[in-house]
Amino acid sequence: MDEAVADALCKTRPAQTMGIADLGCSSGPNTLMVVSEIITKIYDTCSHMGIASPELRVSLNDLPGNDFNAIFVSLPEFYRNLEKETGVGPDGCFISAVAGSFYGRLFPRRSLHLVYSSSSLHWLSSADTMRKQVPPDLCTKAGKHLNKGKIYISKTSPPSVVKAYLSQFQKDFFAFLRSRAAEMVAGGRMLLSFMGRSSPDAAAEVGTHQWELLSQALMSMASEGLIQEEKIDSFNAPYYAPSAEEVANIVEEEGSFIVNHLQGFEIDWDGGPTGNDHGHDHDNNVVNGSENLSRGGQVAKTIRAVVETLVESHFGRDMMDELFRRYAELVDHYFSKTRPKHINLVLSVSRNTIN
Amino acid sequence: MDEAVADALCKTRPAQTMGIADLGCSSGPNTLMVVSEIITKIYDTCSHMGIASPELRVSLNDLPGNDFNAIFVSLPEFYRNLEKETGVGPDGCFISAVAGSFYGRLFPRRSLHLVYSSSSLHWLSSADTMRKQVPPDLCTKAGKHLNKGKIYISKTSPPSVVKAYLSQFQKDFFAFLRSRAAEMVAGGRMLLSFMGRSSPDAAAEVGTHQWELLSQALMSMASEGLIQEEKIDSFNAPYYAPSAEEVANIVEEEGSFIVNHLQGFEIDWDGGPTGNDHGHDHDNNVVNGSENLSRGGQVAKTIRAVVETLVESHFGRDMMDELFRRYAELVDHYFSKTRPKHINLVLSVSRNTIN
Numbered sequence: 120m121d122e123a124v125a126d127a128l129c130k131t132r133p134a135q136t137m138g139i140a141d142l143g144c145s146s147g148p149n150t151l152m153v154v155s156e157i158i159t160k161i162y163d164t165c166s167h168m169g170i171a172s173p174e175l176r177v178s179l180n181d182l183p184g185n186d187f188n189a190i191f192v193s194l195p196e197f198y199r200n201l202e203k204e205t206g207v208g209p210d211g212c213f214i215s216a217v218a219g220s221f222y223g224r225l226f227p228r229r230s231l232h233l234v235y236s237s238s239s240l241h242w243l244s245s246a247d248t249m250r251k252q253v254p255p256d257l258c259t260k261a262g263k264h265l266n267k268g269k270i271y272i273s274k275t276s277p278p279s280v281v282k283a284y285l286s287q288f289q290k291d292f293f294a295f296l297r298s299r300a301a302e303m304v305a306g307g308r309m310l311l312s313f314m315g316r317s318s319p320d321a322a323a324e325v326g327t328h329q330w331e332l333l334s335q336a337l338m339s340m341a342s343e344g345l346i347q348e349e350k351i352d353s354f355n356a357p358y359y360a361p362s363a364e365e366v367a368n369i370v371e372e373e374g375s376f377i378v379n380h381l382q383g384f385e386i387d388w389d390g391g392p393t394g395n396d397h398g399h400d401h402d403n404n405v406v407n408g409s410e411n412l413s414r415g416g417q418v419a420k421t422i423r424a425v426v427e428t429l430v431e432s433h434f435g436r437d438m439m440d441e442l443f444r445r446y447a448e449l450v451d452h453y454f455s456k457t458r459p460k461h462i463n464l465v466l467s468v469s470r471n472t473i474n
Numbered sequence: 475m476d477e478a479v480a481d482a483l484c485k486t487r488p489a490q491t492m493g494i495a496d497l498g499c500s501s502g503p504n505t506l507m508v509v510s511e512i513i514t515k516i517y518d519t520c521s522h523m524g525i526a527s528p529e530l531r532v533s534l535n536d537l538p539g540n541d542f543n544a545i546f547v548s549l550p551e552f553y554r555n556l557e558k559e560t561g562v563g564p565d566g567c568f569i570s571a572v573a574g575s576f577y578g579r580l581f582p583r584r585s586l587h588l589v590y591s592s593s594s595l596h597w598l599s600s601a602d603t604m605r606k607q608v609p610p611d612l613c614t615k616a617g618k619h620l621n622k623g624k625i626y627i628s629k630t631s632p633p634s635v636v637k638a639y640l641s642q643f644q645k646d647f648f649a650f651l652r653s654r655a656a657e658m659v660a661g662g663r664m665l666l667s668f669m670g671r672s673s674p675d676a677a678a679e680v681g682t683h684q685w686e687l688l689s690q691a692l693m694s695m696a697s698e699g700l701i702q703e704e705k706i707d708s709f710n711a712p713y714y715a716p717s718a719e720e721v722a723n724i725v726e727e728e729g730s731f732i733v734n735h736l737q738g739f740e741i742d743w744d745g746g747p748t749g750n751d752h753g754h755d756h757d758n759n760v761v762n763g764s765e766n767l768s769r770g771g772q773v774a775k776t777i778r779a780v781v782e783t784l785v786e787s788h789f790g791r792d793m794m795d796e797l798f799r800r801y802a803e804l805v806d807h808y809f810s811k812t813r814p815k816h817i818n819l820v821l822s823v824s825r826n827t828i829n
Contacts, residue, residue: 136582174582178570183546191538191573210579210656215533215570218546224565227491227529301565 123308123379123467124160127233128168136302137173138163138231142221143239144179146186151197153237154179158212162205175212180225183218190216220244222294226302233308234299240313244291246357246429256283257355264352268338271330271356274322280355281321288359292369302373305472309376314360315383315464326360328459329388329422336445337434345441346434354433356426363464376468383462388450390421391416413450419443477661477734478822479515482588483523492516493586493659497576498594499534501541506552508590514568517560524800530567535580538573545571575599577649581657588663589654595668597762599646601712601784611638612710619707623693626685626711629677635710636676643714644680646750648725655730660827664731669715670738670819681715683814684743684777691800692789700796701789709788711781718819731823740819745776770806774798 127137139157144150153178165172179190194214217225221236221242257280266273266280299309316326324331340346363381364396367406369377412420421441431439453459482492494512499505510531520527534545549569556562563826576591577599609733612620612635621628621635671681679686695701719738727729767775778798786794808814 176582183549185546186543187571188543189541190539191542191571194491194538194573209574213572213580213582215572216542216546217568217570219550221562225568226780227531289769329560 120157121160123233123310124157124166124335125168126469127308128161128164128170128173129306135173136176137233138176138226139180139233139269140178140180140217140226140231140302141234142180142191142225142234142236144181144185144244145238146181146189150179151193153235154202154214155197157233157235158201158207159205162207171209172207174210176230177214178217178226179214179233180217180219180221182220185218187216187218200288210236219452221298222291224301225250228301229304230302231307233310234303235310237312238314240292240295241315241358241360243287243357243359244294245287256286258353263347266355267352268348269331269334270337270351270354271334271358272322272327273331274324274327276322277394284359285321285361285365286363288361289369292361292366293373296358296373296376297358298409300373300470303470305470306378307470309466309468309470311464311466311468313464314358315366315462316360316362316398317383317385317462319362319364321360321362325460326462327460328453330356330358332453333422333426333430333442333446335449336442339445340438340442350434354430356429360462361464366464367465370466375471377471378466378468380465380467383464385460386463388418388454388459388461413451414454415445415447415449415459418450419447422446435471475512475517475665476515477657478588478665479512480519480523481661481824482663483516483519483525483528484661490528491531492588493531493533493581494588494598495535495572495581495586495590495657497535497580497591498597499536499540499545499588501536501544505534505545506548508592509569510552510556511573512561512588512590513556514560517562523710527562527566529565531585531767532569533572533581533586534569534777535572535574535576537575540573542571542573568819576653577593579653579656581726584659584722586658586662588665589658590665592667593669594649594717595647595666596670596713598642598712598714599649599824600642611641613708619704623703623705624689625692625706625709626689626713627677627682629679629682629687630685632675639714639717640676640720643716643720644724647716648728649722651725651728655728655825658825660825663734664821664823664824664825666819666821666823668819669713670721670817671688671715672738672740672817674717674719676715676717680815683808684816685711685713687804687808688777688781688785688797688801690795690804694800695793695797701793705789709785711784715817716819721819725821725823730826732826733820733821733823735820738819740815741818743773743809743814767804768800768802768806769809770804773805774802 141150141154158175158177161175162172172248179187181187200208201212202209218430219225219420221239259265265283266276272281272284303309314326316323318325321327334351336468337351338348341348341351361385367378367381370378425440430442496505513530513532516530517527534542536542553564556567557564574580576594594595614620619633620638624631627636627639658664671678673680676682689706692701692706693703696703696706718738721734722736725733778794782794785797789797
């Protein structure tokens with residue numbers, strides 16, 4: 120981040136205003152935390168370099184359904200704190216919101232110097248509209264569902280399913296890069312972090328098992344007649360966890376960016392990087408304020424917060440409590456056998472100056 | 475509007491992106507209508523001039539409490555219609571939202587070519603926060619309220635009240651112009667429309683009587699013990715309807731803008747310019763869909779939509795139905811004696827090139 124900020128600053132000076140975008144900003148308490156960190160780094164760097172800070176244009180982006188009102192209401196306090204901490208007044212930093220899919224154009228040509236996106240690019244473009252939740256190739260023209268009994272790539276999924284998912288990710292990530300290429304200045308920097316996988320095999324357990332357990336929870340409800348099996352067959356999560364190689368290939372193919380850094384980091388399912396055991400007592404329970412949830416319960420709660428809108432729109436609101444109760448049990452059982460991990464991919468690129 | 479668009483376009487060509495801002499955009503069905511009209515005019519003008527349209531950066535501004543989510547949700551349809559009507563795709567027009575008070579800076583330096591504001595600048599800066607609803611000079615240091623029994627300038631208000639209101643408006647409008655001066659390019663155009671008055675006397679009946687009747691409705695409730703009179707004494711609407719001369723003087727004093735046009739237009743209280751009697755039947759009732767409200771009822775409904783949040787935060791939610799019922803009666807009675815009118819001031823200025 121430090122290097123990217125310094126580099127982006129160098130590209131800024133002639134224009135004297137610097138464009139920064141957070142793509143997929145969401146609306147939780149973390150939204151403005153990242154922005155705040157970036158702004159502070161910029162002011163520190165300018166101070167170190169002995170130059171005046173440029174005026175900052177900060178754009179917060181997410182889909183039109185995001186709760187931007189919640190962000191806006193917290194802005195006056197954010198500006199007050201920013202002024203207290205950095206001395207930057209209301210004429211130094213201009214925050215705006217842009218609603219739309221980052222798989223298309225969002226900003227004017229050559230207007231951005233620093234682009235940031237966290238935990239968003241593993242969602243496929245089909246997640247943008249609730250109407251079509253699946254990569255389109257997962258259903259034949261005759262209406263036959265290819266990924267029976269599953270909601271994501273699984274060990275038992277036919278190769279056509281893996282291919283359809285990868286193909287959709289390639290299309291989407293290419294469109295993302297092409298849009299940003301138009302919007303960024305030459306030499307502008309982009310930092311992306313999203314879910315990925317360490318195995319070359321997209322159907323390997325690491326990277327798929329969280330969805331696998333949710334499929335199992337759904338199927339157990341289907342076996343008791345609570346959910347129609349056809350409903351499960353026709354649902355496929357608009358999500359893809361790519362390998363670093365797949366990502367690098369698309370960046371190379373698109374051609375507008377140079378990779379500075381690309382790496383995967385292991386993260387425990389229940390949060391924090393591997394090796395960090397703080398927050399767990401000896402009985403495998405997460406100690407989390409007044410709640411005393413099992414690790415499975417905690418994971419289920421987190422996952423529910425992320426996927427509920429999507430899952431609910433397909434299976435119905437009434438199913439949610441029971442679904443995530445069963446899911447928590449399955450996760451608890453899984454934790455008793457192994458210590459599951461996600462892979463978080465971090466990609467840093469520069470907009471090249473050739474085309 | 476046509477002239478302002480053509481003029482602003484001339485200032486745009488070298489930069490090839492054009493900054494447009496709607497200040498006080500609100501969130502009703504009209505919000506994107508004005509933007510749509512502006513965009514269409516720009517594309518028509520470019521087509522007439524035989525030049526390529528610039529990329530448009532459109533900023534929608536209002537206070538942080540505005541319902542921006544409602545605007546964002548309607549954007550996808552807006553873009554679809556825009557493309558159908560003008561051929562402008564998603565890479566031609568970029569809409570963003572900026573939450574904050576237009577009495578301070580909102581945008582980077584020299585970034586705006588065309589600024590527009592409708593029905594907003596009659597609200598004083600003290601309306602920005604609900605905590606202090608009055609121009610501060612209306613209460614003495616000893617805590618004595620100067621505008622007893624009234625909630626706006628009235629015939630019986632002491633001269634100090636009129637002076638306090640004017641002084642607050644002067645400060646606010648000056649700050650508005652100074653902020654826009656920093657944000658606009660040389661030659662950029664600004665179109666402002668807001669409530670004003672035709673009389674040089676700020677206490678004249680035209681321009682104050684709508685608030686006068688609301689004071690009367692409140693006082694009638696106070697006389698029955700429903701509201702404490704002290705509550706009315708301590709409330710003063712954060713609103714001011716200036717004369718054209720007062721506005722011109724502030725523009726001249728601030729010094730960054732040249733007045734192209736400044737004019738007041740009469741508008742009937744119950745909507746539409748004077749002389750337009752459509753929509754009224756012979757019994758003085760407004761024919762309005764399924765509702766059959768009296769003219770007073772219709773005016774009360776409109777005014778309630780505008781001022782309720784403000785009035786409610788001071789007098790309490792429980793009072794609102796009764797207050798606006800009494801208000802409707804008073805307006806009906808007033809209509810039986812006269813045909814009341816607002817003055818809508820329209821001001822068109824250019825950012826000068828001197829400083």
